[in-house]
Amino acid sequence: MAKRLYVIDVDRCVGCQSCMFACARRAGAGGTAGSRIGVRSAGGMRKGFIVVVCRACAEPPCARVCPTDALAPREGGGVRLHPELCVGCGNCRDACPFGAVVWDAVEAKPLVCVYCGVCAAYCPYDVLAFDEVGRNVDASE
Amino acid sequence: MHPNDPIRRVLVIDLSKRTFEVMDRPELFQASIGGAGTAIRLLEERCPPGADPLGPENPIILAVGPLVGLYPLASKTVAMFKSPHTGNLGESHAGGRSAVSIRMAGYGAVVITGRSPGPTYLVIEDGRVAFRDASALWGVRSSATAGSVLREREGGSGHRSILRIGPAGEAEVSYACVITETYRHFGRLGLGAVFGSKRLKGIVIAGTRTLPVADPVAYRREYDALFRAATTSPAMRKYHDLGTPMNVLPLNESGALPTRNLRATRFEAAEAISGEAMASRFLGRRLACSHCPVACIHLAALRTPHPKEPYFYKTSMLGYDYELIYALGSLLGIADPEGILRLADEVEIQGLDAMSAGVVLAWATEAYERGLVAKDDLDGIPLAWGDAEAYASAVRRIVRRPTDLYRALAQGVDYASSVYGGREFALAFGGNEMPGYHTGPACHLGFLTGSRHSHLDSAGYSVDQKVPPEGVGLTGDEIVAALIAEEQWRQVLSSLVVCFFARGLYTPDAVTRALAPLGIAATPADFDRIGAETLRRKWAFKRREGFDPTRLRIPERVCETETPLGRVDSDVIRRALERFAALSS
Numbered sequence: 258m259a260k261r262l263y264v265i266d267v268d269r270c271v272g273c274q275s276c277m278f279a280c281a282r283r284a285g286a287g288g289t290a291g292s293r294i295g296v297r298s299a300g301g302m303r304k305g306f307i308v309v310v311c312r313a314c315a316e317p318p319c320a321r322v323c324p325t326d327a328l329a330p331r332e333g334g335g336v337r338l339h340p341e342l343c344v345g346c347g348n349c350r351d352a353c354p355f356g357a358v359v360w361d362a363v364e365a366k367p368l369v370c371v372y373c374g375v376c377a378a379y380c381p382y383d384v385l386a387f388d389e390v391g392r393n394v395d396a397s398e
Numbered sequence: 399m400h401p402n403d404p405i406r407r408v409l410v411i412d413l414s415k416r417t418f419e420v421m422d423r424p425e426l427f428q429a430s431i432g433g434a435g436t437a438i439r440l441l442e443e444r445c446p447p448g449a450d451p452l453g454p455e456n457p458i459i460l461a462v463g464p465l466v467g468l469y470p471l472a473s474k475t476v477a478m479f480k481s482p483h484t485g486n487l488g489e490s491h492a493g494g495r496s497a498v499s500i501r502m503a504g505y506g507a508v509v510i511t512g513r514s515p516g517p518t519y520l521v522i523e524d525g526r527v528a529f530r531d532a533s534a535l536w537g538v539r540s541s542a543t544a545g546s547v548l549r550e551r552e553g554g555s556g557h558r559s560i561l562r563i564g565p566a567g568e569a570e571v572s573y574a575c576v577i578t579e580t581y582r583h584f585g586r587l588g589l590g591a592v593f594g595s596k597r598l599k600g601i602v603i604a605g606t607r608t609l610p611v612a613d614p615v616a617y618r619r620e621y622d623a624l625f626r627a628a629t630t631s632p633a634m635r636k637y638h639d640l641g642t643p644m645n646v647l648p649l650n651e652s653g654a655l656p657t658r659n660l661r662a663t664r665f666e667a668a669e670a671i672s673g674e675a676m677a678s679r680f681l682g683r684r685l686a687c688s689h690c691p692v693a694c695i696h697l698a699a700l701r702t703p704h705p706k707e708p709y710f711y712k713t714s715m716l717g718y719d720y721e722l723i724y725a726l727g728s729l730l731g732i733a734d735p736e737g738i739l740r741l742a743d744e745v746e747i748q749g750l751d752a753m754s755a756g757v758v759l760a761w762a763t764e765a766y767e768r769g770l771v772a773k774d775d776l777d778g779i780p781l782a783w784g785d786a787e788a789y790a791s792a793v794r795r796i797v798r799r800p801t802d803l804y805r806a807l808a809q810g811v812d813y814a815s816s817v818y819g820g821r822e823f824a825l826a827f828g829g830n831e832m833p834g835y836h837t838g839p840a841c842h843l844g845f846l847t848g849s850r851h852s853h854l855d856s857a858g859y860s861v862d863q864k865v866p867p868e869g870v871g872l873t874g875d876e877i878v879a880a881l882i883a884e885e886q887w888r889q890v891l892s893s894l895v896v897c898f899f900a901r902g903l904y905t906p907d908a909v910t911r912a913l914a915p916l917g918i919a920a921t922p923a924d925f926d927r928i929g930a931e932t933l934r935r936k937w938a939f940k941r942r943e944g945f946d947p948t949r950l951r952i953p954e955r956v957c958e959t960e961t962p963l964g965r966v967d968s969d970v971i972r973r974a975l976e977r978f979a980a981l982s983s
Contacts, residue, residue: 271693273686275470275625282621285614287468288502289557290606301546302580302685303697303715362555362606381629381691 259333261313276376311370414512432463484829493687494579503605556606564749612917643673667733724834725756737786757831838862838963874974
């Protein structure tokens, strides 16, 4: 079964961004540039945080608007990117209401979650879970 | 270092000319690692002898280190400048998002010189600096408003941090702070006043740089070891649970909690203002600095009824920690935690250093009790122990300065007591107000000799607390040696730059292992050398600017009020200072 990320308890997020650093570290680099997961304050840190993950939609709007099929639906939900087909139009970025399609301005290509679950392994407060698509729905939505 | 690591880049901004340049300084970071080691060298280069701390010639230096952005708890920015508060070396550290943002903007250090012709704020991005008009922001009532405006007005893609000052910084109160991400501060020694003197209201800094490493496999391995230690160690856990206010009760119990201007060391209301009570009554949220899984920042949710309208409430989220509870609580005899939080709110709105503000108010209260200052000097509002509302009014007056006394209080307790008397109970060391520890001779020697006159320089309280019950304490010479050794190692930590709370994780061997995958070969012996060199340079800067350890004032109150190790003997302190003078010259 295909897996995806779940934000199961956003109230426990302390904004440490360890998940973002973990995502960037997959490529062997430091910082948070290129992270496919996003943690940002909900309008000042006193209000807590918004954690943006790819929900692995069954019918992903980001893939629907891709003119070259560079973003193709993944079996079981979500998408896969075929960068060699991407023309950098940015439609996918605009189509995701959550902002889960991150834009790489240097390469002019989207950065989408690859559903590896590494970020969840580095969340110290169990905000994130990595589980099969369709599970955990009650807890996350 | 990795050839593509942007840490070697130093951004130099001239506010007078509205220009900037990026300098490639690999040798600087090779010699000094980064952070404090780099900052003191840049200060030597940029700050002329005898510089006016509030003049255009005083540089502001913000420096980060090679571990920032790459390892957990490497979360601090080091600010260095000449302090308007002490007239000597100014150094202050802050977390929040500042360090990672500077690093990802592609800089190892930022130097800000000159004075803007009018109020301005800076937007710093990779390869770009914008000088924005801040005239409409100058004079807004609260530091928080300035933060919100910058947050909404400036995009800044990538990792972003917002530094700003409040009214106290604009008014150049010598202990005004700089606030970052609402809840973190470059608190001590008056960086806010230096911002104000430059007409610099704030800085937005944002970056999207990737930070390369030389050996990704080894990097991930060392990362995991440190991350695991940070998230499983009980020592880290306690910072997350109660945070630093966990210290209130143990310090009170041992008789080391400065109370009512250090006339006492136990506070009858310690229970009510303890970390435990604050958490159970007010804890509303915990936050972390960027890349810190520990999350020690504690916010209290304070619900305040409107003074006139029924069913109107204001709910504020206010940061609290041990030093704040000491300075705005026990030291002022405030037993009501809501009173402490409301006073803290006012200190935050104005943008003052909470520790110095508390000590100043404590001195003023005692001076008023003793008749050294009159009600008129206090602008008609008498100060009394425990009266949080009067203290909050006084905080506003420190910034507004309606009387000569308030003009003096805006320059700190050392200055105010030199005008009005009451030197013997003016709790300052080297011109900087006292932190919240009265544990024995080592803490006070640490305040006196530390390069920032801060408890964080050399952790003297920890030297005191290691003396076993009924045991014999160290001699003055032994204390000085222990303090210098600790301060020397902390130069390395603050050059990397890692949070001092993580000092248990970042041992010399662990630092060697963490640096290797970044392409930096350094052994514990190198750290000894680099730490000693950085400290030596700080001492040299301080001597150049007139610092003489043998002429330091020791407040009599410190020697009169019993510590858990008995009374502090001023002769022992005096001789130890002579020893320190010999070792540090």
